[in-house]
Amino acid sequence: MxxxxxxxxxxxxxxxxxxxxxxxxxxxxxxxxxxxxxxxxxxxxxxxxxxAPLNIDDLLLQYKKTVSPALGSFQTIVVIGDVCRVFSGENNKQVFTYLDLTNSPNAKPCISIRIDQKIDVPLDIRVKVTGILSVHNGNLQIRASEILPIDEPTVFKRTLAQWESDYPPITNLQKKKVGIRFNRIGVIAPKESAGYNDFITLI
Structure with a gap:
């Protein structure tokens, strides 16, 4: 400008x-x-x-103008990520599979992978993808030529392992000591709260 x-x-x-x-x-x-x-x-x-802050449409337009030309000079790239979504389909007699990869423990997709064939890829697996980087509908996408599984724990498994370490299961002895019935629902609210009696009756 x-x-x-x-x-x-x-x-x-x-x-x-x-x-x-x-x-x-x-x-x-x-x-x-x-x-x-x-x-x-x-x-x-x-x-x-x-x-003034950009709205989403303006941001995507700017992104396409600046990033798309640069991607024209990109050759084959290699990325490693954890599969968090798999979608297969067919369009005009072309079969394809899309994978979303992430490196986030809450499974937020970071980049989309397109494979020009229908393949079965399990969720929660780490893969190494080789392909050409491009922009598709305003998002980064890799057109994959090779996908290889990697024998490493995904970010999800590491997160679950950490949770299990931080919050170990409560033993029966601990339950007796605490004196709480874990098969019931506890309600913390004033007795005069609207709907309190109806809720207590239901549970």
Whole structure:
């Protein structure tokens, strides 16, 4: 985006020192140069629009403009991740399988993998994927040429192991000591609360 500046003649050297450019008609900020030091020469409405947060559509548009051309120079890449979603289907006689990979213990997908065939891939497995990186519908996607399982615990298994370590099962002796019946539901609420008696009757 080319940002036009309102620069008095006596201040042109200041703008030039900040890497502002002259196009024969007006001074402007070239792409890739921080606009903040030029604030005094930017129209207030223009500056306000620059500071406004992007909505999702604008963000995706910017993402495509900046990332998509760069991806054109990418060759084969290799990633390692944990499978958190598998979807197979058929479209116009083409069969495919999509995998979502993650490195997050809450299974938030990080990148999508497309395989141009129908394959069975179990969930909660770590894989090494080789393929071409691209942008599809505004999201990063790898068109896989090779998928290999890795004999390592996934982030989910490590998380479950940590939970089991942090919260070991309660023994019968502990239950007796605590004096709580674990097959009942406890309610913490004032007796005069609306619906309290109905709830107690139901349980």
């Amino acid at each position: 080319k940002i036009i500046l309102n620069v008095p003649y006596e201040e042109k050297d200041l703008v030039k020192a900040l890497h502002g450019r002259w196009d024969g008609k007006s001074w402007y900020i070239p792409e890739g140069v921080d606009y903040h030091p030029f604030r005094k020469w930017i129209d207030p409405k223009t500056y306000q629009s620059l500071e």
